[in-house]
Amino acid sequence: MSTNWMQVLMRxxxxxxxxxxxxxxxxxxxxxxxxxxxxxxxxxxxxRIITSHFPHRLAPHALQEGSAKVIYVARNPKDIIVSLxxxxxxxxxxxxxKDFQSFLEVFIDGKVLMGSWFEHIQGWMECxxxxxxxxxxxxxxxxxxxxxRRMCTFLGKTLTEVQIESVVKHSSFTAMKNxxxxxxxxxxxxxxxxxxxxxxGKVGDxxxxxxxxxxxxxxxxxxxxxxxxxxxxxxxxxxxxxx
Numbered sequence: 001m002s003t004n005w006m007q008v009l010m011r012x013x014x015x016x017x018x019x020x021x022x023x024x025x026x027x028x029x030x031x032x033x034x035x036x037x038x039x040x041x042x043x044x045x046x047x048r049i050i051t052s053h054f055p056h057r058l059a060p061h062a063l064q065e066g067s068a069k070v071i072y073v074a075r076n077p078k079d080i081i082v083s084l085x086x087x088x089x090x091x092x093x094x095x096x097x098k099d100f101q102s103f104l105e106v107f108i109d110g111k112v113l114m115g116s117w118f119e120h121i122q123g124w125m126e127c128x129x130x131x132x133x134x135x136x137x138x139x140x141x142x143x144x145x146x147x148x149r150r151m152c153t154f155l156g157k158t159l160t161e162v163q164i165e166s167v168v169k170h171s172s173f174t175a176m177k178n179x180x181x182x183x184x185x186x187x188x189x190x191x192x193x194x195x196x197x198x199x200x201g202k203v204g205d206x207x208x209x210x211x212x213x214x215x216x217x218x219x220x221x222x223x224x225x226x227x228x229x230x231x232x233x234x235x236x237x238x239x240x241x242x243x
Contacts, residue, residue: 002073002075002137002140003051003053003073004027004176004182005073005137005140005171005176005201006071006073006135007027007028007030007031007049007051007182008022008027008170008171008176008182009147009148009151009167009171010031010049010071010151011027011030011031011049012166012167012170012171013148013151013152013155013157013159013167014047014049014155014157016157016159016163017159017162017163017164017165017166017167017170018166019166019169019170022170022179022181022182023181024181025181026180026181026182027181027182028051030049031049031050031051032044032050032051033050033051033052033053034050034051034052034054034060035052035053035054053113053114054114055114055115055119055120055123055124056120056123056124056126056127057123064127065129066129066130066131066132067131068131069131069132069133069154069155070131070132070133071132071133071135071151071154072124072132072133072134072135073135073136073137073140074121074134074135074136074137074231074233075136075137075138075233076137076138076203076206076233076234076235077117077218077222077233078206078210078215078218078235079137079202079203079204079205079206080117081103081104081107081206081209081218082205082206082208082209084103084107084112084113085097085100085103085209088103088112088113100209100214101214104210104214104218108218108221118225118226121226121229121231122226122229125229125230125231126229133150133151133154135147135150135151136233136234137203138203138233138234138237139234141201141203141237142234142237144168144171145164145165145168148164148167148168149164152164173201202237203234203235203236203237204235204236204237206235207236
């Protein structure tokens with residue numbers, strides 16, 4: 001969800017809020033994946049909007065060293081675990097998890113898609129070049145206009161308040177969920193019948209899946225493996241817009 005949200009935001013920011021940029025061509029075609037669609041990446045005209053889940057150690061030198069601008073979206077890992085759990089359950093090309101406990105174990109061991117979350121966030125958090133902007137998913141949920149303004153400053157884009165309002169409106173969870181160009185309904189068959197790519201997008205949904213024991217276990221692992229990174233996640237939001 002966080003990656004796809006940023007794809008849509010980037011397209012809208014560069015289109016200065018014109019929602020027509022989200023019509024006709026799907027997001028995964030306009031913001032291709034570096035690790036999966038290299039030929040399409042090379043065909044893009046500049047400025048290119050490229051998507052990637054690469055860990056820092058595997059990213060191209062241009063991304064590692066600041067020759068290109070990078071926006072890194074981080075999300076609290078408990079919600080990531082729940083999101084990825086449901087994705088693996090429903091995606092036809094993923095191995096079905098036995099149960100949530102088993103999935104939690106393999107996530108902690110780093111035996112999931114794109115490897116260890118702990119190593120991934122450590123690699124990018126330790127990268128300090130000025131061409132890198134860190135964005136928290138929870139901040140996007142709490143105050144999206146503020147995040148859009150930060151993005152504009154970082155990207156050198158000047159948008160009016162009306163244009164920013166349009167970016168926010170057309171990148172809402174409901175708008176993305178209902179747009180066939182952003183909701184993956186037009187992609188190759190990826191999911192079981194009647195399963196939607198967009199599920200909830202809520203902050204704190206992990207509380208509906210973790211037991212107390214599982215939460216305490218993960219907290220202990222998290223504290224041990226993120227020492228010195230300065231992470232400050234929001235783990236729950238009491239009031240969120242209805243989706």
